[in-house]
Amino acid sequence: MLTVHDLTKIYANRFDTQAGGVREASFDLPDGTFFTLLGPSGCGKTTTLRCVAGLERPDQGVIAVGDRVLFDASQRIAVPLNERGIGMVFQSYAIWPHMTVFENIAFPLRVAKGRTPPREAIERDVEQALSTVGLSGYGDRPATRLSGGQQQRVALARAIVHRPKLLLLDEPLSNLDAALREEMRIELRRLQQQIGVTTIYVTHDQSEALAMSDRIAVMEKGRIVQMGDPREIYFRPANVFVASFIGAANLLTGVCAEAAAPGSEGAVRLPDGATFRCLFPAGGTAGQAATVSVRPESIALVSEGALLRGEVTATSFLGGSVRYDVQVGDTVVRVVGGAERMVASGTPVGMSFEASSAVVVG
Amino acid sequence: MSGALTWVRQDMRRVIAALVGIVLAVLMLPPLWILLQDSVTTTNAIGDVTGFTAGHFAKLFTDKDALRSIWNSLVFAGGSTVLSLVAGGVLAWLVERTNAPFKILAYLATIVSLGTPYILHVIAWLFLLGKVGPLNDIYRSVTGGTDSLFNVNSMAGMILIEGFLWSPLVFLLLGSTFRAANADMEEAARMSGATVLQTLRRVSLPLAMPAILALALFVFIRAIGGFEVPALVGMPGRIYVLTTDVYEATIVVPPDLGYAAAFSVVMVLIVAVLLYFYSRLSKNAEKYHSVTGKGFRPRPFDLGKGRWIAGAMIVANFCVVLLLPMITLLWMALLPFLRSFSLAALPMLSLKNFRTVFTAPGYVELATNSLLVAAAAATFIMAITALAGWIAARRGPGGWLLDQLATLSLVFPGICLGVAVMEVYLRVPLPIYGSLWIIAIAYVIRFMPYGMRYVYSGVLQLHHELEEAAGVAGASSLTTLRRIVAPLLSPAIVAGWLFIFLVANKELAIAVLLASPGSQVIAVSIFDQWVNGQGGELAAFGLIWTVLMTAIACLFFVQGRRGGTDVFGN
Numbered sequence: 055m056l057t058v059h060d061l062t063k064i065y066a067n068r069f070d071t072q073a074g075g076v077r078e079a080s081f082d083l084p085d086g087t088f089f090t091l092l093g094p095s096g097c098g099k100t101t102t103l104r105c106v107a108g109l110e111r112p113d114q115g116v117i118a119v120g121d122r123v124l125f126d127a128s129q130r131i132a133v134p135l136n137e138r139g140i141g142m143v144f145q146s147y148a149i150w151p152h153m154t155v156f157e158n159i160a161f162p163l164r165v166a167k168g169r170t171p172p173r174e175a176i177e178r179d180v181e182q183a184l185s186t187v188g189l190s191g192y193g194d195r196p197a198t199r200l201s202g203g204q205q206q207r208v209a210l211a212r213a214i215v216h217r218p219k220l221l222l223l224d225e226p227l228s229n230l231d232a233a234l235r236e237e238m239r240i241e242l243r244r245l246q247q248q249i250g251v252t253t254i255y256v257t258h259d260q261s262e263a264l265a266m267s268d269r270i271a272v273m274e275k276g277r278i279v280q281m282g283d284p285r286e287i288y289f290r291p292a293n294v295f296v297a298s299f300i301g302a303a304n305l306l307t308g309v310c311a312e313a314a315a316p317g318s319e320g321a322v323r324l325p326d327g328a329t330f331r332c333l334f335p336a337g338g339t340a341g342q343a344a345t346v347s348v349r350p351e352s353i354a355l356v357s358e359g360a361l362l363r364g365e366v367t368a369t370s371f372l373g374g375s376v377r378y379d380v381q382v383g384d385t386v387v388r389v390v391g392g393a394e395r396m397v398a399s400g401t402p403v404g405m406s407f408e409a410s411s412a413v414v415v416g
Numbered sequence: 417m418s419g420a421l422t423w424v425r426q427d428m429r430r431v432i433a434a435l436v437g438i439v440l441a442v443l444m445l446p447p448l449w450i451l452l453q454d455s456v457t458t459t460n461a462i463g464d465v466t467g468f469t470a471g472h473f474a475k476l477f478t479d480k481d482a483l484r485s486i487w488n489s490l491v492f493a494g495g496s497t498v499l500s501l502v503a504g505g506v507l508a509w510l511v512e513r514t515n516a517p518f519k520i521l522a523y524l525a526t527i528v529s530l531g532t533p534y535i536l537h538v539i540a541w542l543f544l545l546g547k548v549g550p551l552n553d554i555y556r557s558v559t560g561g562t563d564s565l566f567n568v569n570s571m572a573g574m575i576l577i578e579g580f581l582w583s584p585l586v587f588l589l590l591g592s593t594f595r596a597a598n599a600d601m602e603e604a605a606r607m608s609g610a611t612v613l614q615t616l617r618r619v620s621l622p623l624a625m626p627a628i629l630a631l632a633l634f635v636f637i638r639a640i641g642g643f644e645v646p647a648l649v650g651m652p653g654r655i656y657v658l659t660t661d662v663y664e665a666t667i668v669v670p671p672d673l674g675y676a677a678a679f680s681v682v683m684v685l686i687v688a689v690l691l692y693f694y695s696r697l698s699k700n701a702e703k704y705h706s707v708t709g710k711g712f713r714p715r716p717f718d719l720g721k722g723r724w725i726a727g728a729m730i731v732a733n734f735c736v737v738l739l740l741p742m743i744t745l746l747w748m749a750l751l752p753f754l755r756s757f758s759l760a761a762l763p764m765l766s767l768k769n770f771r772t773v774f775t776a777p778g779y780v781e782l783a784t785n786s787l788l789v790a791a792a793a794a795t796f797i798m799a800i801t802a803l804a805g806w807i808a809a810r811r812g813p814g815g816w817l818l819d820q821l822a823t824l825s826l827v828f829p830g831i832c833l834g835v836a837v838m839e840v841y842l843r844v845p846l847p848i849y850g851s852l853w854i855i856a857i858a859y860v861i862r863f864m865p866y867g868m869r870y871v872y873s874g875v876l877q878l879h880h881e882l883e884e885a886a887g888v889a890g891a892s893s894l895t896t897l898r899r900i901v902a903p904l905l906s907p908a909i910v911a912g913w914l915f916i917f918l919v920a921n922k923e924l925a926i927a928v929l930l931a932s933p934g935s936q937v938i939a940v941s942i943f944d945q946w947v948n949g950q951g952g953e954l955a956a957f958g959l960i961w962t963v964l965m966t967a968i969a970c971l972f973f974v975q976g977r978r979g980g981t982d983v984f985g986n
Binding site for chain 2: 107108109135136137138139140141142144145146147148150151152161162165166167209212216
């Protein structure tokens with residue numbers, strides 16, 4: 055169980071008023087959780103990770119693994135980073151070029167506090183780590199003679215060889231090409247489940263986050279703005295920022311036409327008069343402004359029972375699907391439809407969606 | 417007619433390359449040729465070759481003194497290399513990678529030492545460690561005896577002084593190595609459970625090793641060719657190295673130029689072999705370049721309580737490299753004659769020496785001469801290397817040849833180049849010998865490689881598509897050079913100019929054989945005054961000069977940080 059409570063680390067920034075860092079971040083992770091910190095660059099996700107690692111010293115807050123407190127500002131506890139027993143994969147992999155693959159991976163075992171384990175134990179553990187990441191037999195290679203994907207695997211093996219309680223991954227896939235990234239995404243997730251280590255993963259790529267995580271925390275300007283499982287984050291965005299950062303959400307702005315209790319359905323009326331039912335996670339009173347998020351793939355093009363009407367202005371055939379831009383009043387609604395039929399540009403269309411897939415986000 | 421014109425325009429780069437190549441060849445080749453020729457021939461009084469001989473080399477390799485000089489050179493260079501690497505390297509690591517206090521002092525010492533002629537440092541140290549200096553003074557007052565603790569005119573004294581002369585350069589170059597190092601590598605080791613010391617020993621040091629070895633070789637080469645310390649510290653103690661042997665053979669009457677040339681050829685060969693290994697090592701250092709991350713500002717190592725020990729080391733270095741020598745020079749400048757630090761001497765302090773410097777004829781002219789010669793050499797070098805470096809870096813016509821020609825003089829220790837240039841221009845029927853021009857020419861030959869390095873690495877930093885885009889847009893290669901390359905390259909050119917200007921005003925060895933009474937430069941004049949025992953005036957003048965040069969060194973430092981070119985392109 056990893057506990058992070060009220061974690062704050064603020065960087066003074068000379069260039070603009072917006073200071074970087076992280077503010078009052080809190081989360082609890084049960085053992086074995088794959089947890090992702092997701093957000094645009096500068097949102098504080100890497101700072102959070104580096105605070106947990108011990109690479110940065112937070113201004114305040116508590117970090118604990120189980121009952122072991124790693125950092126507590128109020129009690130002036132700060133375990134040095136080399137005694138935290140955490141595994142980490144760096145964005146650059148940080149494979150030491152002057153060592154072989156074997157020596158890279160054996161390093162955490164050799165420098166372990168207390169007695170260095172016997173040679174056979176080191177060999178056994180390194181071999182096991184190598185086979186876990188699918189690099190059996192690569193031990194004797196110089197570290198400079200590895201491809202990007204292999205370096206990535208060595209970095210991972212080095213991070214797990216001493217069986218850490220916590221694994222930190224700092225954008226580990228961002229230096230790989232697209233095809234390899236896809237493959238490693240599945241591989242990483244499989245590995246994490248196999249060894250069952252609690253993992254914090256930092257990324258700005260929402261599809262990575264959605265595909266791999268048990269839980270996701272979306273960060274903006276140093277704060278965690280929403281935390282939940284991937285489906286929740288995707289289908290129930292808590293605010294406009296989350297809705298637009300995760301996937302290409304359509305944001306429709308109108309007023310509340312029918313009051314709703316928190317978590318129940320109400321109705322929203324757009325300026326052009328179109329009215330539809332939708333979910334009010336925080337509740338709503340009649341007449342208040344409301345922004346509704348609807349996912350492009352939740353919208354169907356229909357000839358009858360349309361909630362919205364507009365005209366197709368652009369069509370792109372994507373193979374498995376077709377993407378339409380539909381002009382509704384002065385906003386463009388994006389719709390993803392099946393590839394079996396195409397609607398030509400300039401055609402007037404009607405659109406419809408389930409009330410449960412339209413969420414008020416602000 | 418228009419066809420021919422088009423050809424010229426299209427092949428402007430060829431024309432430029434040919435012209436630059438001719439200039440470089442005329443400058444760089446004759447000194448090497450004349451050294452080789454002199455070393456195997458006999459000449460009559462007016463310098464005509466009268467016959468071939470192997471006698472110079474035979475004398476060199478059978479003469480016990482000559483062999484001892486070779487051995488002394490190796491010990492001297494080796495010892496001072498180790499000392500400067502340890503002192504400068506530890507300082508660089510502490511300043512760049514830890515949270516030690518007082519870092520600013522390390523930069524201060526470095527900037528000032530960039531501007532100070534080596535010979536001033538040497539003189540200050542000679543006094544500090546000398547017979548009447550404070551070190552032996554304190555020793556005598558403690559023991560009550562009359563003997564000295566330390567004889568500065570010894571190999572140990574030479575190594576000590578030369579080592580501290582080079583440590584600021586080591587600090588600068590290793591500092592940039594440590595700064596550029598991928599901090600992830602060290603953080604990964606710490607995350608794996610390693611302590612600071614384990615990380616240093618098993619990751620930081622091995623990673624920096626290629627750069628450290630290359631730098632060691634570089635300092636060794638410079639120390640082999642070093643002249644100030646062997647001349648001022650070694651010669652009075654009858655300890656000769658190769659450079660002082662060359663000097664002695666040249667200034668005796670009649671000069672034994674064949675013997676000096678043979679010595680020079682030996683040194684040039686040693687240096688050439690070392691340079692070959694140096695270039696291989698530098699290439700090898702690039703092997704360790706790795707994928708870089710997002711460049712999160714690297715967090716310095718927390719030394720805990722040890723940071724105060726580290727701070728004390730930085731302060732101690734500051735005292736040794738800057739404070740003590742400067743105080744010594746000030747002491748010397750304020751006294752009418754040289755004597756040890758003592759309260760009894762206080763009433764004698766006066767500004768008389770400083771007044772003399774400003775009023776006596778000669779000093780102002782000397783300063784103007786030095787500045788003019790250095791500026792002229794720097795300007796000419798940067799103009800030539802801007803073209804040569806661009807063509808070489810872009811693998812233009814004859815680029816490889818231009819590169820070789822421009823960096824040829826790296827094999828010359830300063831004193832050997834002095835001998836060679838003297839010989840060449842004695843035979844040229846132009847009134848160059850005995851004028852300031854000959855010093856300017858020697859500077860140009862000597863520092864051409866530095867200009868080349870600045871421009872070359874500057875061009876490599878420019879994406880070649882910037883030039884190709886200009887070509888596609890319709891610009892000729894001359895226009896591209898003028899409108900695209902030159903403006904983008906100007907920070908590197910300015911940095912190179914300032915660097916050459918600074919080192920030209922520092923070095924004694926090149927000019928010492930070329931200066932004549934009417935055409936002096938600073939370092940030579942200080943040398944002569946020291947030999948003549950005019951310590952006070954030279955200290956006063958040296959201090960004023962140091963202030964001036966430090967101001968220029970500051971400019972250079974700021975330019976280096978701003979222009980993105982590494983400080984010291986070699």
